[in-house]
Amino acid sequence: MEKKRATEERRKFLKVTLGAFLSGALTSSCDLSRLKNPKTMVKSPIGPNILRPPGAVPEEHFAQKCIRCGRCGEVCPYHCIKYFDVKDGGVFSGTPYVNVMEKPCYLCMKCVYVCPTGSLVPCAKEDVRMGVAVINRQICVTWQQDKTGLMCKTCFSVCPFSGVAIKIDHDFRPYIVEEYCTGCGICAYSCIADTWYENNGKKAITIMPIKWKKIKEIKLEDIKKS
Amino acid sequence: MGIGRRDFLKKSAALTAASLVGINLNIKKDGVTLGESASAGENLMRIPEEVKNSPAYKQEGGYTWVRGVCRFCGTGCKVWLGFKDGKPAVIRGERNSAINFGFLCMKGMLFYKLFRHPDRLTQPLYRKSKKEPFRPISWEKAYEIIADEMIKAIKKGEWTPYGWSGIAYYGSGQALTEETYLFQKLFRCIGTNNVEGNPRLCMASAVGGYLTSFGTDEPAGGYADFDKAQTIFIIGSNTAECHPILYRRIMHNKLKNPGGYMVINVDPRISPTSKIADIHMQFKPGTDLALLNALAHVIVNEGLYDKEFVSKYCAFHIYTKGRDKNPLLGHQVSFEEYKRFLSKYTPEYAAQICGGNITPEMIRKVARRFATTRTVSIWTMGLNQRTRGVWVNNLVTNLHLLTGNICKDGADALSLTGQPNACGGVREGGGLCHILPGHRIVKSKEDRESLEKIWGVPKGTIPPKPGYHTVKMFSAISYTEQDRKRFPGLKPIHFIWIEETSPLQSLPNVRRFREGFARDDVFVVVNEIFPTRTTEFANLILPTPFHFEKTGVYGCTERRSQLTPVAVKAPGSCRPELQIIVEFAQVLAKKLKRERDPRLRARAHTVYQCVAPFIEAAKKDPWWELAKAVWTEYAQHVTKGRDSTLAGATYEVLLERPDGVQWPAPTVEIARKGGTLRRFVVGKDPLATEFVKKHHLEGWEVVDYGHLHCLPTLPPESRYRFWIWLRPYKGPAEPPDAEYPFVLSTGRVIDMWHTASMTGRILELASDYPYAWVEINPKDAQRLGIQPGDLVLIETRRGKNIIPARISTDEGPMEGMVFVYWYDQEKHRMINFCTLDAFDPGSKQPEFKICACRIKKYAPAQPLKQYLVKLVKVKGGYLHNAELDPNER
Numbered sequence A: 001m002e003k004k005r006a007t008e009e010r011r012k013f014l015k016v017t018l019g020a021f022l023s024g025a026l027t028s029s030c031d032l033s034r035l036k037n038p039k040t041m042v043k044s045p046i047g048p049n050i051l052r053p054p055g056a057v058p059e060e061h062f063a064q065k066c067i068r069c070g071r072c073g074e075v076c077p078y079h080c081i082k083y084f085d086v087k088d089g090g091v092f093s094g095t096p097y098v099n100v101m102e103k104p105c106y107l108c109m110k111c112v113y114v115c116p117t118g119s120l121v122p123c124a125k126e127d128v129r130m131g132v133a134v135i136n137r138q139i140c141v142t143w144q145q146d147k148t149g150l151m152c153k154t155c156f157s158v159c160p161f162s163g164v165a166i167k168i169d170h171d172f173r174p175y176i177v178e179e180y181c182t183g184c185g186i187c188a189y190s191c192i193a194d195t196w197y198e199n200n201g202k203k204a205i206t207i208m209p210i211k212w213k214k215i216k217e218i219k220l221e222d223i224k225k226s
Numbered sequence B: 001m002g003i004g005r006r007d008f009l010k011k012s013a014a015l016t017a018a019s020l021v022g023i024n025l026n027i028k029k030d031g032v033t034l035g036e037s038a039s040a041g042e043n044l045m046r047i048p049e050e051v052k053n054s055p056a057y058k059q060e061g062g063y064t065w066v067r068g069v070c071r072f073c074g075t076g077c078k079v080w081l082g083f084k085d086g087k088p089a090v091i092r093g094e095r096n097s098a099i100n101f102g103f104l105c106m107k108g109m110l111f112y113k114l115f116r117h118p119d120r121l122t123q124p125l126y127r128k129s130k131k132e133p134f135r136p137i138s139w140e141k142a143y144e145i146i147a148d149e150m151i152k153a154i155k156k157g158e159w160t161p162y163g164w165s166g167i168a169y170y171g172s173g174q175a176l177t178e179e180t181y182l183f184q185k186l187f188r189c190i191g192t193n194n195v196e197g198n199p200r201l202c203m204a205s206a207v208g209g210y211l212t213s214f215g216t217d218e219p220a221g222g223y224a225d226f227d228k229a230q231t232i233f234i235i236g237s238n239t240a241e242c243h244p245i246l247y248r249r250i251m252h253n254k255l256k257n258p259g260g261y262m263v264i265n266v267d268p269r270i271s272p273t274s275k276i277a278d279i280h281m282q283f284k285p286g287t288d289l290a291l292l293n294a295l296a297h298v299i300v301n302e303g304l305y306d307k308e309f310v311s312k313y314c315a316f317h318i319y320t321k322g323r324d325k326n327p328l329l330g331h332q333v334s335f336e337e338y339k340r341f342l343s344k345y346t347p348e349y350a351a352q353i354c355g356g357n358i359t360p361e362m363i364r365k366v367a368r369r370f371a372t373t374r375t376v377s378i379w380t381m382g383l384n385q386r387t388r389g390v391w392v393n394n395l396v397t398n399l400h401l402l403t404g405n406i407c408k409d410g411a412d413a414l415s416l417t418g419q420p421n422a423c424g425g426v427r428e429g430g431g432l433c434h435i436l437p438g439h440r441i442v443k444s445k446e447d448r449e450s451l452e453k454i455w456g457v458p459k460g461t462i463p464p465k466p467g468y469h470t471v472k473m474f475s476a477i478s479y480t481e482q483d484r485k486r487f488p489g490l491k492p493i494h495f496i497w498i499e500e501t502s503p504l505q506s507l508p509n510v511r512r513f514r515e516g517f518a519r520d521d522v523f524v525v526v527n528e529i530f531p532t533r534t535t536e537f538a539n540l541i542l543p544t545p546f547h548f549e550k551t552g553v554y555g556c557t558e559r560r561s562q563l564t565p566v567a568v569k570a571p572g573s574c575r576p577e578l579q580i581i582v583e584f585a586q587v588l589a590k591k592l593k594r595e596r597d598p599r600l601r602a603r604a605h606t607v608y609q610c611v612a613p614f615i616e617a618a619k620k621d622p623w624w625e626l627a628k629a630v631w632t633e634y635a636q637h638v639t640k641g642r643d644s645t646l647a648g649a650t651y652e653v654l655l656e657r658p659d660g661v662q663w664p665a666p667t668v669e670i671a672r673k674g675g676t677l678r679r680f681v682v683g684k685d686p687l688a689t690e691f692v693k694k695h696h697l698e699g700w701e702v703v704d705y706g707h708l709h710c711l712p713t714l715p716p717e718s719r720y721r722f723w724i725w726l727r728p729y730k731g732p733a734e735p736p737d738a739e740y741p742f743v744l745s746t747g748r749v750i751d752m753w754h755t756a757s758m759t760g761r762i763l764e765l766a767s768d769y770p771y772a773w774v775e776i777n778p779k780d781a782q783r784l785g786i787q788p789g790d791l792v793l794i795e796t797r798r799g800k801n802i803i804p805a806r807i808s809t810d811e812g813p814m815e816g817m818v819f820v821y822w823y824d825q826e827k828h829r830m831i832n833f834c835t836l837d838a839f840d841p842g843s844k845q846p847e848f849k850i851c852a853c854r855i856k857k858y859a860p861a862q863p864l865k866q867y868l869v870k871l872v873k874v875k876g877g878y879l880h881n882a883e884l885d886p887n888e889r
């Protein structure tokens, strides 16, 4: 019962925060008409395991909002924020990213507070959505336990929301609860599947960036109400 | 987390590449690479012919495989080590093994990465004073030095009823059985019972529990009982992390029998194990005795006990100080008296003491379930590491005896061992100060003499009194005012030989021990594969082979012995411990012969005699033949005729079996079939069958032939029976108070093994667990303003720690309790600076699990680094990084 209530509250909160992202985007000075047709943009270098820092406004707005001040990277105690180079796509050069395979985000939430432009919007840890973890069951040694005989639950142990964002079933097989996964990438970074001799150094978890589509699903009324 | 996994991987990739082409890459700024690299074409395999011709060897899928046991926990999983191009490349589980059925946890799968680790110690390192750097020396020189220092220490001390007071051996439940056996043999032959081992910190209370309840050590059943049980009663064990493969078995049984299989977890902390629990009983730490007595109360008062079993096979005993001479025996009382004793422990009374979520109704429900279904209880350190560890062990066994839940399929009181060879090596091999190999005890003249006869040494070689137990032994080294007050008549120890363990991280209240070891009047020899928190205080470090680099047997929880043959060449000039003992003993014997003191001179003969049967084998082949010779002496002669007999378990049989042999295995035929699954049952246990015949016990289906319960001095109603003990409730040694309001408890995490000297060097595991943390209940955290990740200051009366917090609503300790993992080597995160060294008066096992502490927020979250003790090159030799860093001293 209590849990359910918590979930509901959480959902509400989520909407509010995402709303904040959106409204931030809407009120900013960027040209909205251009955004309706993302094809006019150079392809964003954000992709699997290459993500924006926590609290980032949707990718379609990011390059315009961010002034390349570099403060987020400076403040990050784990040095996980890096900046795109010109060769990664001109428009995006100088904007921050986190490559979770090099170093995931530990959700200390320092970067969001120093961002002067609101490109990174402060939010609670659990409301961060940098992306979502996707488990490749062909590679995961625990999903393949008939073959490997292994009982790894590393991803589960290291997730800051273990038991919520990632769960394990009776056979230790991990699965992601997409609703709660922050995309911090700690699980992907820690996955041990690459050590299994038949996996050729591949890891079983990838963090996929969340699409604009998902965020759009939030109704404008909700935002207005809040 | 401070260490980039990618950096790590890059480094390790570079290392592998470097080791392949033989370049010495200087990648570690804070340490030197002592490890020897293998060159590209080099073949690291060292597989004896006998193994190659056995079922423990195969070629499959382009890999060469050799079968052995996992290096880590007491589960004892059987593994295949795979070689590719002559190098260890993979570990897989053995599917035909009745222990793990092919499954492994990640530690077990990854330990092959340690074979040619750059931090490996590869040559003997010596320094005269602990203030100097280490210099490499030859093995021969090392033996001379040990012998000289040992004789010096003997002369500094005196002859006592437990032998020479000045010297000591401290072994390990990680050493092979052969090693523990031969080390203790050597020290008894030199003439001291100062022979201890780290199982004192993990298993001693279980030994005490079984000895008093059964009259002999070790459980009656085994893992197979999980499959036939209906209820699993887990108390004081985080099985999911500490014995993951057993946890899997329990979980699968539960899934197979929906509704018919109940898991009850009893723990003050919600642990990963609680996830499969139908009932989680959360009680205040240290109130377990009251809880277990209350369960017995319900069982007796509601008439749920097995009347036939109790009247036929059980007796009731109590120990009253002053009245009874021997605490192991106490005196017999009637069932009525037991009932009277229990009358106080009503569920209401217990619920009040236990607090947490315990209600009288819950106690009744659990008791009824326990009594009316087939139940297996499992426990580990939660019960053992208590000042009343033996008592609480007895109380769990009591429940089984009362309800007849023992000696049947699916019913057993099974103490899980933590270490891979605490049972096999130390408990059976005689690695503690009061016991001798083959379940003999030091105090018994008959036991000593039978052993002296087997060893071919004069009568009286083994001193008649037990030596110092662990805390006392290390107090005899620190030897402070306080230590002398605590142990009146304490005699200082000036020489200690430590085998494969890191007491200066793992002992409770470790500060004064570390200070003591830093002094120069104690000579410290350490056998190790990696630098540790203990080698830091060594005078002499002897590099030894890793698992699979030498041959020997591990004996796991369920009385099961399994062989790991040598398969990999050890790096550098490492020598197996057995070879070290045999060669050293000859040097020592020569030196002793030249001594003036006739007592010392006489020992020259016994010391030589101790290793004489192995000298040939040591010369011929120290990697395989020597181990085999030692095992043959141990199994065929020392355990023969004892209840832990392994006479049938020859190396040949052990190589054949996919899962080893469970003793008693008196003959090869029995051993070939796997030995004895169920002890004490006539018809199933060959010893029990023989016993009832010999003693004309017609109609007995179960018989307790434990030697302590067969003594002729016992009343006939107690003899040959299991004993139910009357043990009152007693709280912990240091309960929380106003000044230190929290309970501090410690434990292990799945991927890190003990002091992390091995797992901390497996990059994949270390990057996930680079440092330890403290778990705090969310309510307490909120009250104290502690956020997840914040650095928390933990203070006890003995020391302090600064350690990051983890706060989870899902898992974690109950309110008023904090939980810290003890694997971290960084000084401010070494929780044993804080833990308490009060110990159980019976088992002498310290109470790691409970002491009083206070906590407060120290600093906001910040990135932390893994810390490992390493050797650093300095002018004139090597030092540990910790010795150079004033923060770490």
Ligand code: SF4
Pocket: A053, A054, A072, A075, A076, A077, A078, A079, A080, A081, A098, A104, A105, A106, A107, A108, A109, A110, A111, A112
């Ligand atoms: S939340 Fe913290 S760890 Fe994550 S990117 Fe921002 S500053 Fe770095």
Ligand code: SF4
Pocket: A132, A133, A158, A159, A160, A161, A162, A165, A166, A176, A180, A181, A182, A183, A184, A185, A186, A187, A188, A207
């Ligand atoms: S599942 Fe992975 S990406 Fe998602 S919150 Fe947990 S650790 Fe982060």
Ligand code: SF4
Pocket: A135, A139, A140, A141, A142, A143, A152, A153, A154, A155, A156, A174, A190, A191, A192, A193, A204, A205
């Ligand atoms: S860490 Fe990787 S291999 Fe291990 S369980 Fe998670 S996804 Fe599977």
Ligand code: SF4
Pocket: B070, B071, B072, B073, B074, B075, B076, B077, B100, B103, B104, B105, B106, B107, B108, B109, B243, B244, B245, B246
């Ligand atoms: S459960 Fe224990 S014995 Fe089995 S693989 Fe894991 S560490 Fe090794």
